[in-house]
Amino acid sequence: MSNKLLFVCLGNICRSPTAHAVMRHKAKLIGLNIEIDSAGTHASDRGEKPDSRSIREGTKQGYDFAQIHARPVKDEDFKYFDLILAMDQDNYQVLNRRCPPQYKHKLQLFMQYHPSFSSLQEVPDPYYGGARGFELVLQMIEAGCDGLSRHLEQQNL
Incomplete structure (x- = not known):
């Protein structure tokens, strides 16, 4: 069973912290x-809170971003986590090389x-777009987390 999940994007301020908050909520439910x-x-934003636009869209839907701060992927993450989920191909390739x-x-x-x-194989980076991009990314992440939750529940059977 995969009981330790790591979500990864480029800066860890938009997509991966959103997935972190959404999956934490769904897992608890x-x-x-x-x-x-x-x-x-x-x-590069190590220690920073997620982007305010991610927090705004997520909190509208009841997601809590408390205790989520940007951090880089560490070498020990590869051993520690059971599943490492990249938000797009570029980050997947960086992870694959490391x-x-x-x-x-x-x-x-x-x-x-x-x-x-x-x-639709990637979650687009909404950072340089407007608020609508953050809303769309949240919707994609919610659907992906629903599928991931089903997968993890089936592993538990």
Whole structure:
């Protein structure tokens, strides 16, 4: 069973902390006992709270961003986490280059759990866009977290 999840994007201030907050909420609702964290491949905003636009959109839907702060992916994350979920291909490739061979099976694209994965494989970075981009990203992440939750529940059977 995957009981330790790490969501990864570029800066760990928009997409991965949103997935962190959404999955934490959904796991609690359905009683999944999992550890959730988020990190960035280039987390230059280390220690910062998530982007205010991510927080605004997420809190409208009841998600809590408390205790979520930007941090870089660490080498020990590859061993520690059971599943490392990249928000897009670029970050997946960075993780794949850094990951020791014995842990590569833990790397996945987050969107593989989204119902539209065949046509939509990445969560776009909303950072340089407007508020609508953050709303769309939240919707994508919610659907992906629903699929991931179902997958984790099935593993628990």
